[in-house]
Structures are given as C-alpha cells and as structure tokens.
Amino acid sequence: GAGVSQTPSNKVTEKGKYVELRCDPISGHTALYWYRQSLGQGPEFLIYFQGTGAADDSGLPNDRFFAVRPEGSVSTLKIQRTERGDSAVYLCASSLLRHNNEQFFGPGTRLTVL
Amino acid sequence: QQQVKQSPQSLIVQKGGISIINCAYENTAFDYFPWYQQFPGKGPALLIAIRPDVSEKKEGRFTISFNKSAKQFSLHIMDSQPGDSATYFCAASRVRDDKIIFGKGTRLHILP
Numbered sequence: 001g002a003g004v005s006q007t008p009s010n011k012v013t014e015k016g017k018y019v020e021l022r023c024d025p026i027s028g029h030t031a032l033y034w035y036r037q038s039l040g041q042g043p044e045f046l047i048y049f050q051g052t053g054a055a056d057d058s059g060l061p062n063d064r065f066f067a068v069r070p071e072g073s074v075s076t077l078k079i080q081r082t083e084r085g086d087s088a089v090y091l092c093a094s095s096l097l098r099h100n101n102e103q104f105f106g107p108g109t110r111l112t113v114l
Numbered sequence: 115q116q117q118v119k120q121s122p123q124s125l126i127v128q129k130g131g132i133s134i135i136n137c138a139y140e141n142t143a144f145d146y147f148p149w150y151q152q153f154p155g156k157g158p159a160l161l162i163a164i165r166p167d168v169s170e171k172k173e174g175r176f177t178i179s180f181n182k183s184a185k186q187f188s189l190h191i192m193d194s195q196p197g198d199s200a201t202y203f204c205a206a207s208r209v210r211d212d213k214i215i216f217g218k219g220t221r222l223h224i225l226p
Contacts, residue, residue: 103160105159
C-alpha cells in the first residue's frame with residue numbers, strides 16, 4: 001500500500017515569497033502531523049490534525065506558518081514571507097488513530113530559502 | 115530545555131559488533147519511548163518502541179533497555195551490519211498527547 005507522500009520533494013524560493021507544501025497521508029489515517037527537521041537535528045513538532053481540525057498547533061514558530069486539512073485527508077502547510085531560517089526539511093506523518101503513537105513519516109519536502 | 119538528550123552524536127562500529135545508543139529524558143510524564151531509523155533522503159521510520167512498564171524489549175537484533183528510575187533508555191543493535199548505517203533518533207511522548215519529542219540523533223556507521 002502507499003505510504004505518506006509529500007510534494008514537492010524539493011522547493012527553492014526567495015526570501016519573502018509564499019510557499020505551500022502538500023502532504024497525502026496513508027488512506028484511512030485520521031491523525032496527521034507536521035514536523036520540521038533542520039540539518040543535523042531531530043524532527044521538531046509543528047502541528048497536529050485530528051480529522052479536519054488542528055488539535056495542537058503549539059509547535060508553529062510564528063504566525064507566518066499556517067496549515068489546513070479541509071477534508072480530513074490531504075494537508076497543506078503554508079509559509080508566508082519566507083525567511084532564510086525557514087530552510088529545513090518539512091516532514092509529514094500520519095497515524096491510524098488519535099493517541100496511537102505509531103506515526104508513519106513521509107520522505108519530506110526540502111525547503112531552501114535563498 | 116532539551117527534553118530528550120541523546121548520545122553519542124556519531125558512532126562507528128565494526129561489522130558484527132554491538133552498537134549502543136543512549137538517551138535520557140526529563141519529563142516523568144512520558145510513557146512511550148520509540149526509536150526511529152532514518153536513511154538519507156527518507157523520513158524517519160519506527161524501529162522499535164517501549165512503554166515504561168517493562169525494562170527491556172527485543173525485536174530481532176534490536177533491543178531497548180529502559181531504566182525508569184534513572185530516566186534513561188538505550189538501543190542495542192546486535193551483530194551490526196553495514197545496512198544498519200543510518201541516523202537513529204530516540205524519542206518520547208505521552209500516549210494522551212500526540213506529538214513526539216525527538217533527540218538530536220546519532221549517525222551510525224558500520225564498517226564492512
């Protein structure tokens with residue numbers, strides 16, 4: 001079966017631009033997570049969705065970051081006015097149920113802000 | 115404050131040897147401790163996980179040892195193989211929460 005997919009795999013943008021990163025979770029998984037992984041670091045939690053709603057967005061670094069999951073499946077992470085410090089790999093994960101800690105990760109989107 | 119501290123940062127082991135990676139945590143409310151394996155260009159993949167009601171869990175060549183009183187846990191890879199060369203992350207979470215807190219990772223290289 002298909003795993004978590006993320007598009008694009010790589011995104012290069014200029015400082016100040018807007019970007020959207022897409023995540024397709026495993027079919028039937030109700031929980032969806034976004035993490036950010038900087039070079040040489042472990043993933044850091046950004047936001048968690050249960051169904052369509054953001055149940056925990058405590059990891060979003062500031063209001064330039066926003067994520068949606070309008071139909072409870074695909075999610076989009078949106079970053080406004082990108083900064084060089086936003087450069088990282090953005091990982092998406094999904095799990096079958098809430099409070100089921102087995103999260104399945106996608107390959108990530110490598111974002112480079114010039 | 116780093117909630118999950120992992121060591122060493124990098125590790126080189128001969129083929130057939132035992133690889134040992136250590137982690138320590140701060141929050142006693144954590145009740146789920148997974149280890150993730152990540153290859154270059156890939157997302158992390160769950161390797162093995164343990165809950166604090168047991169002191170050891172073994173799956174094939176991979177074993178987690180857990181010391182609740184010391185707030186420490188470790189991953190042992192027996193008979194290490196070149197294909198085990200990857201970055202390993204320890205992590206922790208609370209079952210009733212949803213986010214996983216990761217360590218900074220250990221780059222493991224197994225010499226052929």
